[in-house]
Amino acid sequence: MSSPAATVLAGLRVNEARYFKNKYGHVFTVEPVSNAGPTIDWVSRILTEERGIVISARPLEATAFQVENIRMAYVFYENGLSINVMYTVDDLGKRAVGFKLSDGMEIPAELASFKFA
Template sequence: MPYVVDFVTVSTEGLESSPVAEALAGLRANEARYFRNKYDVVFATEKATSATGKKLVAYVAKVLKDERDIVLASTPLEATEMLIDGVRWTYVFYESGLSVNVLYTLEDGGKRAVGFKLSDGMEVPEELETTFKFVRQKSKLAGTIRGSYFVIRGEY
């Protein structure tokens, strides 16, 4: 059953096992606010263990493996996907506090990228620390978010 993320009253529901659950919940709420304000879309997540969640986690894992040979060690907790104006947005939230999103324009020649966001208080995952530099961004909901990305070259 999908969980509609509330960005007014931030909840750790579904993220309780994370050592940075409060910050990860703030990061998730920050994403929900973005999609509500920019696209008027509700941000609803599924457990990563649900049938839909497993497909989304596998999709993100495939893109990471194929594009940069990255295999994340952290356990996925939640996932979601939205199709907005011809762009497929897929998110996975991990127990470590990491959020990975795949932005994939369905039309050829559009934007295609993978974004990483680190919750406040978490260390940079070993799988990412030598390859990516993270920039800081302040958020009222999530504290300090560190983010990085890379452009997708393949077809998914």
């Protein structure tokens, strides 16, 4: 991964990996952007069409998987941002989009209207 936020992004991935392993027994792995085009395109389309958001940072890695009845996708960006999309398979009307900022990261302009903890 080539990013000034590589270390903090690694921390985000480790936290996600721990969560999915402990809760679902799922091994959380990511693919480089060169292999993850469909996942990145899908997340970008949801952000653009459903939320009116276009992320300016370059995506670096992504993953898509299903645990129980929940379909998940994650995209990690060079600026330290992580975006996930999840929806239930049996009720496609329930979908959530999550944004995580790496420690010390400035809020990107396209997300300035959001409140981050």
